[in-house]
Structure formats: structure tokens, C-alpha cells
Amino acid sequence: MALNAGDEDDDDHHPGAVGGEGRSYRPERHLTEEELEIILANLSKEDSRKDKTFARNLVETFLIGRKWYNPRAGLSDPSIDLGKGWAYYEHVTLARRFATPSAGGRPKYERAEPGEPSDTKLFTPLTTPERALTEWGIGVALYFATVRIMALILLIGGLISIPNIIFYRSEDYTGTEDDNVTGGAESLPFFTLRGSMICTDRRWVEIVECTEGCERLRWAKSLNDTVIPDGTMFAQRTICQGAEFSQGIVNWAAFMFVAIATALLYVYQRKKEIRFDEDKSTSKDYSVKVSNPPSDAYDPDVWRDFFEQFSEKQVTVVTIALDNQELIHALTMRRVFQDKLRQLLPRGVEMDNAEAVSREVDAHVVERELRNRGCFEKLFQCFIVPLVRLPPFLMFIDAEVLVEKINTWTTRVRDLQKKKYNVASVFVTFETEEGQRAALTALKVEWLDLRRQNVNTVASSAAFQGRILKVRVPPEPSAVLWDQLNVKVRRKYSERVLTLLITIGLVALSGFVINRARSVNIILFSTCIAGFNFGIPYIIKLMNDTLEHHSSEGTRQRSIYQKITLFRWFNTAVLTKLITPFLDTLGSDRYDLLPSIDGVLLAEMVFTPVLRILDIGGFFRKHILAPRAPSQVAMNLNFTGTIYNLGERYTDFTKGK
Secondary structure, X not given: OOOOOOOXXXXXXXXXXXXXXXXXXOOOOOOOHHHHHHHHHHHHHHOOHHHOOHHHHHHHHHHOOOOOOOOOOOOOOOOOOHHHHHHHHHHHHOOEEEOXXXXXXXXXXXXXXXXXXXXXXXXXXXXXXXXXXXXXXXXXXXXXXXXXXXXXXXXXXXXXXXXXXXXXXXXXXXXXXXXXXXXXXHHOOOHHHOOXXXXXXXXXXXXXXXXXXXXXXXXXXXXXXXXXXXXXXXXXXXXXXXXXXXXXXXXXXXXXXXXXXXXXXXXXXXXXXXXXXXXXXXXXXXXXXXXXXXXXOOOHHHHHHHHHHHHOOOEEEEEEEEOOHHHHHHHHHHHHHHHHHHHHOOOOOXXXXXXXXXXXXXXXXXXXXXXXXXXXXXXXXXXXXXXXXXXXXXXXXXXXXXXXXXXXXXXXXXXXXXXXXXXXXXXXXXXXXXXXXXXXXXXXXXXXXXXXXXXXXXXXXHEEOOEEOOEEOOOOHHHEOHHHOOOOHHHHXXXXXXXXXXXXHHHHHHHHHHHHHHHHOHXXXXXXXXXXXXXXXXXXXXXXXXXXOOOEHHHHHHHHHHHHHHHHHHHHHHHHHHOOOHHHOOOOOOOOHHHHHHHHHHHHHHHHHHHHHHOHHHHHHHHHHHHHOOOHHHHHHOOOOOOEEHHHHHHHHHOOO
């Protein structure tokens, strides 16, 4: 269940490495269903109107009593309450802080545990300071710090370019007036293009000789109501003043500033990460990971004795991971289907009691058949349910189907438990950070010696059973993908090459569609680009989760980031340039390069943020699925927030640079 000697290191120093993916909040406090229900029942009644979100106030004021919105409106069944679901959303899913101020009277930004019954408040996006963002993980804090600094860098770069913007808006660039000159600054399709290098002043000139590329020229069969003789062609020639030394200096100054500032930003990120890491101590700071242990080294006492020679008896915990990823996957899938079945059955059913489960499933099926559904619910069952039953959604599966899947995975687990598994990785945790650092220093070895297992290059005390160990700082325990630790290096890279080729295919498909859309309308063209930039990353993430194996969340996030960046950069900038003829670079028509890029940037500025704010998936689950959930637990799961991915979010502003 771990990396082999040739696997890549678990590098956490990249976008999305720490806290890279999650929901609005990942609960760490484990409450029983009964405890959580009592807390939510109280909070749903005690929360004041001013402390609730706008959506919750709207639902509880106008919608919760409407049958078309809440099919349980008016029913006397206290076990399923939509008000508890919204209380779950605000007190478990969304992050809250303690309302009691600190000793100095300043607001306290200590994050409260989910379901905390004491006086708490929601974090607000406008007033939460940067120092409090580490409560979501180091990666989240680094992301917002990077966004803030990058916005400042690009703002200064734009201010440096103001002299060129003024020049390109002036008559010094556009040229002189003439009867045969077309266009003008007022003919630009968008006001945002004024100040760009678009040249709207063009002169019709006769083509004396053309050897190639004539079909790409702007030509005319008549000029100023004068019929042109057969065989004579005129083309448009720009008469704007070309770029001079002063414009070049401004462009280079802006470019060099952004380039140097971006390089310095990387240094700042590393220092900021170290500071955030020092402010928030975790088990990673006290642990090491052995990636190439002997396959039969099962005894944790042997590992403890080996590492204590470097740390003065400071080893606290030794965790030995086996290459039983198939067993872990089978247990996970069995648990997933058990949880889905538990949501359909009455509370308290013992899921390991086959007779009790069978009895309750039969009762559930009878109740489902006898229930009188309304018109809206019938339409929902006919058109929506079949879609969300497809992978990877796996929602609304019938109880009898879930029982079959549980039995299948139970049989699979029993078969896998009979196999013998080898040691794949060893995690050693020390009492102090000094113990970790001493072990890392003592076991440090050159890569080539490690690869060749040249034991003569290390001290005899540093070799474990005649073997040089590959010892590194591990990722956070929550970031370890335990069911993918022991995948072979060759398989990993083969999977990544395959997904890279699929990504390139998506780029080609996007280019074909965008080229077609451009021939129809510039608005359709820019909307297609923005739509692909928003939708294709979901396909890439699904492909990454399905086809690739990663040992940690950090390497998974890096892979997602690289592929989404490749797609978005090509889709936003490169494809637009490739499908635009060179002679249409400075034109003002809707198919020319600069108007096309302007349309893309405007669409990205509006389309992506609006879709993020609307949160269509979260809206559907909270307002459509939650009121129709079969149990309170299933209802609460629809209020667990929207998944975010830092690797994907980083590409939002890198593609716009």
C-alpha cells in the first residue's frame, strides 16, 4: 500500500498540496446521529434571523410551507425536518468562529467545531483576516495570499502600460483622414478595445502581384462606386503608425516587471508556507515515511529500535502499511453502499444483521409502492432520478439494489482477507521535531546510491537489515490516499501519459467547436471558450480520479493542476491565435484577433464568477433533493457544501496573465 523505491517524492510545495480539495468544511468532530439531531433541533429554533444566511431566511419565510417546494409541509413527522437540514448547513458545513471576543476585545477567529452548541458566528468573506485562513489549511491561506498579490502585480503592470494605451487611442497612431481610408476609433465593436493596437484606418491599394496567400487578403470588387476591371484586386493596407522605441520600452518594462514579480512571488510563497506551517503544528512535523521497506518487516518493535538510535528513545508511534489496497477499496465500497442503505431505512437498524435489514428493506419497498406522489415528484422521478443514478453520482439507487451490491462487496472482502500482504510503507512518529530532523539527517543519502542500494556509502547504523532506506517527510495523514499507495511506478506514468493524451484530445475537440462557433458569432465564440473553461475541468478531474493512481492528495492536485492549466491556456490564448490569420491580427472586425481575445476575457470575467456564485449543483441539492430526501441523514448530506479544488482554482488567474 505504498510507494516503491523509484516513486516520486511526495512534494507538498505546489498549488493545492495542503488542503487542496474538500468541501466548504470537512467535519473533524464525530457526533452520534442522536447527539447531532438534538443539537440541530435546538439550533434550528434558537438561531436569530440576523445570524442566518439569506438563503435560509428566504426558505424559512416563504418556501418551507409550500407543498410544491417541500412535500412534507403540513405533515406531523418530526423525524425529517427541513429546518434541521438548513441548521446542519450553517452549523456543520459552513465554518463558524466563537462569538466571544478575545481578552483585548478584538474578535476571536478561532474556528469552532462542527455542531458547536455554544455562541458562534459564521465567518464572513469581507472581514475575515488573512491570518485566520490557516484554519482551512495552509494551501487555502496560500491561495488567497497569492490571489491578492497577483492582483496587485497585474494592476501595477497595467499602470506601467498607460502611456501605450494613451498613444494607441490618439490620432498619432490611427493616421490621417482620406476618402479611401475606412474605420475610425468610433467603429470599434467594444469600448474596451480603445487603447489597444487595433488599427481601424486602412487604405485600399491595388494588388500588382500576388504569389501566395491571396485568399486571406481583404479584397474588393468595387471601390467608391467604381467598377473595378476584371482581374484587378484591391486589398486593405493599414496606415497606422508602427510601434517605435518608446512603445517598445513601455511594453518591455511591463513584461519584465510582471516576470520578475512573479518569480519573487514564488519565493514569497515558500516563506509564507514555512510561516504558516510553523504557526500550525501537525503530525507531519513529527513523522517520517519509509517508502522502500523490506517486504517482510512486519514487527513495529524492530522499526522502533532502529529509529530510536537517532532520536534518543523518542519514537512514539510506528505505523506499518501493507500493500492491501484492493482490500481497502473493497471495504470502502461496502461502507459506501451500507451508508446509502442506512439513509433509506429507519434509524437503529443493525446493518450487519441480514435478517433485520431484509425485513426493513421489504417494508421500505411496500411503503414506496403505496406512497401517493404529486405531479412534480413524478416528473422528478421520470427525468431527474435516472440521470443521477449514473456513475459517478450513484444517487437514488433502490434499496434492493443496494442490498445486492453490499452482498457482492462483502464476498469480495472475505476473499481478500485470506490473502497475505507485504509491507509497503512505514510511518514513524517522534515525540519532538528534533527527533524527526535527526533521523532525516542521519538517513540522508544520494539518489544514485539509494537506487543502486550501495550500502558501502552509508554508516552501518544507517542500513536497515542490509538495506538503504528511502526516508522522507510524509504528507498529512488526511492527505494520504491509503488505497493507492503501492501502485507501480510504470503503471503510474502510463496512466498519466494516457490522461495527457486524452487532455490533448479535449483541446483538439474544443478547437474544432470554437472555430465553428467563431464563424457564426463572436458572442457564441467567446461563450463557448468560457463554457469549455468551466466545464472541461470537471471532466479532467473525473478522468484523473478514475484513471490515475496517486499516493497522496498533493500529487493528485498537481496532476489536476497541470492538465487543467494545459487545457485552459490552449483554449483561451493559443487556439484563438492559431485559428486567426496573421493579416487579421490588428483588424477590428468581429473575427479578428484582438476583438476575439477581448470577447473571451469579458466572457471569463462574467461567465465563470457568475456560475460559481450561482452554484447550480449546490442549489439543486439544497432546494430540490433535500426536501425530498427519504431520511434526515440523507437530507443533511445534501447540505454538505460544494467541493472546491485549489489546483483548478489556481488556473483561473494563471490563464488570464
